[in-house]
Amino acid sequence: MFYKKHTLLLAALFAGNFFIANAQNKPKHEDTEVYEPVPNVVTPGKTNSDAPSDAIILFDGKNLDQWTSTEQRGTPADWIVADGILTVKKGTGNIETVKSFGSYQLHIEWRIPSNITGTDQARGNSGVFLASLGKGDAGYELQILDSYKNKTYVNGQAGSIYKQFIPLVNANKPPGEWQTYDIIWTAPTFNENGTVKTPARATVFFNGILVQNNVSLLGPTQFVGQPSYSVKHGPAPIKLQAHGDKSEPISYRNIWVRQL
Incomplete structure (x- = not known):
């Protein structure tokens, strides 16, 4: 009985650690979001032929x-x-x-x-x-x-x-x-x-x-x-x-x- 309980306890601990590790390694949307450097603001011309503001x-x-x-x-x-x-x-x-x-x-x-x-x-x-x-x-x-x-x-x-x-x-x-x-x-x-x-x-x-x-x-x-x-x-x-x-x-x- 002792060994059976011990085995079940180890299995539960292993499963718990597996799910915790898996949850920690699961990709998040934040992992691929970049906030810097921020692109400069350029104002387009009124038409495609007009010069933008940085031209x-x-x-x-x-x-x-x-x-x-x-x-x-x-x-x-x-x-x-x-x-x-x-x-x-x-x-x-x-x-x-x-x-x-x-x-x-x-x-x-x-x-x-x-x-x-x-x-x-x-x-x-x-x-x-x-x-x-x-x-x-x-x-x-x-x-x-x-x-x-x-x-x-x-x-x-x-x-x-x-x-x-x-x-x-x-x-x-x-x-x-x-x-x-x-x-x-x-x-x-x-x-x-x-x-x-x-x-x-x-x-x-x-x-x-x-x-x-x-x-x-x-x-x-x-x-x-x-x-x-x-x-x-x-x-x-x-x-x-x-x-x-x-x-x-x-x-x-x-x-x-x-x-x-």
Whole structure:
């Protein structure tokens, strides 16, 4: 009888300890709730095109204070500002931001003239360089072009990462209508010896439609030859291209950036 009672007592104690331990180890909703750090409050714009409260305004229709000549950095940008719109001025070259940026979110609106002429690449050819690496077309280019019923090489149409990534779809509106790029740019990083550590990446929404889905760039874009990360660099300006073709100059408006 003593052994039976002793065994029952041990069994009860074991069962009690098991249930206590099990209850103590049971997951609680509080285990996965995080309260700090608290995200900063950012006030959205009234529309998706309007700049949020933490954005840096690069062009609001008034002036080019945030821009400089690419060819002669420090010289004021000499494009045309009229009626709240920025238009390429032929013969003045590319312009780029005074400030340099690492990773960012960029909003920019552009318009091909309704009276555009030409075909293929000679039809409103321009570009947004997501990081400018100096004079000319050095850097990482997101192509701008009239690709509405205009045949060209597909890795050079609007929405392409020039000669690297074809856009997922053709989201172009007809010439004369405003078009929008919303871009997430992740800047490349480099090892001490100059080799690339992490490549640049880009996500692009074209008129609200995803056309580049976090693609990893092979290096700065090239007109001729294969891209590669041959130049180590840090934050860089954002550049707008004044292409040398004979078609009518394109226009821009409502440009803002959020540093990430």
